[in-house]
Amino acid sequence: DYRSVIDTDIGLRHLVEHLTKVGVCKVIGAKASKAEAAQLMHRIAYLRQSSLGDIVEIKPSINSDYDETHLHTDGAFNYDPPGIKLVQCLDQTTSPWEMIFVDGLALVDKIKSEAPQTLSLLQNNPVSYQYLRHDINLIALDPIVTLDSYDRLKRIRYNPKAQLPVAEQDLLNKQGLQAALKQFEAWVEDQSQQRKLSLNPGEMVLWDNWRVLHGGSAMNGNHHLAMCTANMEDFHSRLRVIQNQSYQRPVPQAREKIGV
Structure with missing residues (x-):
């Protein structure tokens, strides 16, 4: 509940811990206002600035990039992609906009066992x-899947629309990577891996x-819609403070599969 997160430390802790464990969290009870979206994100971490600003309003008529959305992670072209994203529905006069999520944690576990x-x-x-515009040229080079030193998922970086052609390497390696990319896309688009969530005016999802x-x-x-993002390091900082942890201790890694 929005007011619980804004007004109480217990509500904030519940949101942050749920987001850490499950990966997705829906928040209800807010007014349809980008100021309330910003206020909620401020409770979690600092708002991240981008080339579009800190709070971005999305309308298909003026944001052609959002006329249709494909499964991806944001900021694949950033050296340090956004860690937490928030989207709020500000208005809709027809059917609710439906979001689709795929849990990368479950997906990587599946790939580990099957391929x-x-x-x-x-x-x-x-x-x-x-990401290329008349005054912007962002490029990042990184693997799609990054695991940490304990062989756990650290980050997925994936956006087919922003992907450049596979670099020229030896032909066998290039063909192998292209086949792996095609297989990864098939897993991502598999509807059995997907969870759907609708947003009504005022409702948010992080x-x-x-x-x-x-x-x-x-x-x-x-x-x-309105959207904003935060850095992962700032989110982890807030989590440690909420749980009264010192900076030397790692963020808990016990995570559950998405069940939206």
Whole structure:
């Protein structure tokens, strides 16, 4: 509940811990106002600035990039992609806009057990992503899947629309990576891996952008959204403070599969 998160430490802790464990959290009870979206994110972490600002309003008529959305993670072209993303529905006069989520944690576990060679290719071969506008040229080179030193998922970096052609390597390796990319896309688009969530005016959803891929149904002129992001290090900092942990102690890694 929005007011519980804003007004109480217990509500804030519940949200932050749920987001850490499950990866996605829906918040109800807010007014349809981007100021309330910003206020909620401020409770969690500092708002992250981007080339579009800190709070971005999305309307299909003026944001052509959002006319239809595909499953991806945000900021694949950033050296340090956003850690937490928030989307709020500000208005809709027709049917609710439906979001789609895929749990990267469950997906990587599936690949580990069914196709370890594919995981190795995705983990050890960097892919380039680019965001290019008249005054912006962001490029990042990193593997799609990054595991930590304990062999746990650290981050997924994936956006087919922003992906540059696979770099010229030896032909066998290039073909292997292209096959792995095709297989990864098939797993992502498998509806059995997907969870759907609808937003009504005022409602918000937050998710771990390093773990969860997101997309959605095509938007029309009646849909109006607001979105903002935060850095993962700031989110983890807030989690440690809430749990009264010192900076030397790691963030708990016990995580559950998404059940939206």
